[in-house]
Amino acid sequence: MKKNNVHDEDQQWFTEHMGAELQRFDDAYERREPELAPLDSFVASHKLALRKKLWRDLALFWLVAAMLLLGMLWILERDWIWFAALQLLVAISAIGYIGFVHRKKGREQWKNN
C-alpha cells in the first residue's frame, strides 16, 4: 500500500496505532471489480457526450464571434469615433474584470489554505 518507505517517529506511531485498523477497514469495504462491458459503454457514452458538448460550445463561440464582428463592422461604417470609444470601453472592462477575478481567486486560496 505504501509508496515510499518513510521511517520517522510519526510514521511508526501511525503504523502501530492506525495501520492495521485502516487495512481491516479497507478489506471490509473491498468492492468487486465492475464488469468490463458496462464500464466500456459508460466510457464510450461519456466521451460521446463530451464531444457533443465541445462541438456545441464551438458553434456557440463562432456564432457569438460572428455577431460581434458584424456589429463592430456596422458601427465602424457608421461612425469611427463610436467604434474607437466602444473598443476602449471593452478593453478597460476586460482588464478590470480580469483583475477582479484574479484578486478574488487569490483571496479565496489564501482563506482555504
Place this chain on the structure above:
Amino acid sequence: MRAVIDESRLIQQAIQGDNRSLSELLRRHYSFLYQYALKLTMDKSRAEDITQDTMLKAIEKIGTYRAQSKFSTWLIAIASRLAIDRGRRSVRERKWVAEEEGALRALRYETLSRMNDWPDALQAIGELDEKLRMAVLLKYYYGYSQEEIAEMVDTPVGTVKSRIHAGMKQLRKELSGHEEE
C-alpha cells in the same frame, strides 16, 4: 512485472483514445479508488459520488495524463481535489457539520456489522477535519511525501506540513484519551 508492463501499455493506449484500455484501467482501480474515497470522507454516499465523479473526470482528462506518476496516484489526486471542492461547496451551503456527524454514525453502524468492531482508530480518524484527514492518510497510510501531496492537492508544502502536524497531534490526543479510559 507483467502487471506493470500491462498497465503501462494500457495507459499508452488509453491516452491515444482507446476506450477498452481506459475501461480496463478504471475497472482495475475501482475498488482502490472507492476505499480511498471512503476513508477520506468517512461517508458512504459521498465516497460513491466522489468515485463516480473521479472516473468521469479521468475519462475527460485522460488525454492530459503524462504518466509521470502512477495511474493510481493520478486518480487519488483527482479524487482529493473533488473532495476539497465539494467540501467548500457544502460549507458555503452551511449543511456540513450535521451531515458529517450523521454519515459517521451510519458508517459506524455498518462497519460494526462488517467487522464486528468499530476501532478507536477509526473513530479518531473520523473525527478529524477532512483536510487534516486527507493529509495524514496520504502521508502515513499511502506513503506520499509532503511535496507530492502538495502537488496532488494543489496546496503549498507548508500548509500540507501543518495539516499533517495538526492531524497527528489530534489523533495522538484522541487515542491516548481512549487508552486511558
